[in-house]
Amino acid sequence: MLFYVQMRWNHEGRIPLDELWDVEADEAEHAQETVDSGFCVGIWKVAAQKRVIAIIDSPDAEELDRTALGRLPMREYLEFEAVWPLRDYLGFAEDVKKRYQV
Structure with missing residues (x-):
């Protein structure tokens, strides 16, 4: 499942x-x-901001949570501003064509 x-x-x-750069080197x-x-x-690192954006392909939300809260070297210094599950647009388009009917 993809997540923004x-x-x-x-x-x-x-x-x-100085310590932040050491942790960020581990994060890299x-x-x-x-x-x-x-x-x-x-x-991606957002230019001129202290912000990072990623597209994650996690099997489920639980594994994403384990990674975000337990595995990231920067976990103590990252604020997760947005976590959005992503749906493939063409699959959505097919549902629209069917008017969400089976």
């Missing part, structure tokens, strides 16, 4: 910048692993 995930860094007053390695495994379809 929008996160904001929430670190001000919580961790010195983790991001590469999840992209390589196919769990993360794509991940």
Whole structure:
């Protein structure tokens, strides 16, 4: 199942910048692993903002939750602003054509 995930860094007053960069370096390695495994379809840093956007291909919401709250190196410093399940548009279009009738 695909999810749109929008996160904001929430670190001000919580961790010195030097330590934040160390944690972010670990997060960058983790991001590469999840992209390589196919769990993360794509991940982007929003220019000039402390914000990251990702498209995640998780088997279910439970696995996404486990990753977000337990596996991310930056989990203590990320605020999840939006997590939206995504539906394939062409599947939606087929339902529209059928007027959602079986």
